[in-house]
Amino acid sequence: MLRFDEAKVCVRELDWKMAWPPPVGTYDPSDPSRYLWSASEVEEAEKATVLFAADVIYSDDLTNLFFNTVKKLMSVGAKKVLYLALEKRYNFSVDELDVVANGYTHFRSFFTAQDEHGDPSNRSGPGFVGKQIDPAEIPQYIREYERGKDLEMWMIMYSPEEKQHSNSTKTVFSF
Template identity: 60%
Template sequence: MEGKKEEEQVMSEVHLGCPPGFSGSYVSHFTFSLPSTDMPDERSDDQLKMEMSSSQEIILDEDGDLLLTRRKNKNWRYLNYGFTIRHNITSSLGNVGLQVWRAALVLTEFIWHKSLTSSDFNDIIALELGAGTGLVGIALARVARTVFITDRGMEVLDNCGANVQLNSGLLKFHEPSIHIRELDWKEGWPPNLQTCDFSSQQRTRYSWASSEIEEAERATLLLAADVIYSDELTDSLFSILERLMSRGSEKVLYLAMEKRYNFSLEELDVVANGYAHFRSFLNGDEEYEGHDDALLPCFVGELIDLGQIPQYIREYERGKDLEIWKITYCLKRLK
């Protein structure tokens, strides 16, 4: 009798430098080298130190003491920072959330850049969809009030929890400000609640409380990275986005993705059909024709210029196939 066929393993380009043949979880350190600006800065050194300390933009030496590093040109100030992330080097297709993917790194850079150059993300409530290792949500937790890190499957969620603990000391956030919760897009929103009384099964650590659902609906920011790789998954994503973004506070989604190309026998060409399917959900400013004076759900997408986002993380190659989309939701009237 033949043994069970092993699942096909996939590997992120981010992990190409990891030890070959290594099984189990591995820990990587992603380092930031942060130029704030190349424009003259008229603030005093004391003001800069105070702002850096208050915003947690810090340099630590080996003993954990605060340092301020400058180049000879005083208009450039660098901050060395990093995240420690536990991940798998390879995984099955069903567990790709155990790896770090390039789209998560570029979205982390985007969040970091926004937090350095604006107060847009300060003290907000945010929810990350398909969080994988939790890197993006952890980065946002530096400045946000509350972050819900969501994915599905105990192994992925346990790994998220491990990464929150690995980074909590350095980032100086309070762990209660990060909630790791299971969210299956196919089951929709709001997620099912499990009661906590003695007559029923105890709620798992990744289940939602009703108060948390109410708080998540007050979120103004949604995040997702590298969740566009199958049409079925894309359909489920936009289905839950419609439910999430039509309830509670007005929300914006920043979605990072990699355009993946495959050879199509049908078209006899190399195409990015998954990307095209994703774009089909973005209606832009199209006019709708119809006989009824009805409202039609609409997702509007704006492509972010990555040329304006410095590459802070040096442990990967950004490449030309990464994109970040700013996506909003509205209702348009048929005309």
């Protein structure tokens, strides 16, 4: 969590296999569970308007868990947008007798992509909508890193069935 008013980053454990909200604990720097969430941090995360995630798409099972967690978090509190960066991972598929990015295909099944006019293509009802961001539009500050052709950046929004009341804050939450 980035707290703009305090200029600090808080690292917290978020197990996608557990339901949102995460278990709440008390802060003690000597305690091995010091990365547990406080009740106020859970509340801040639910009020956040921006979420960040990178390199979280590995296997279909983990992708399912990730999007389940994101859906729960994006369904409460303020309206949120998720910025997600990933690099496609290729494997040889015996079924297709070819090198394919199966994890990527599964990832893309979770949302409808916006068309060039910003409208979701083929979307009906609640769910995720994503817009691909050209990495060239993002300044690169690490000069030793060369962006590969398989790097993708996405802006993903979630529209729940019912409208949620929102309270806008400047809290940012990243996975």
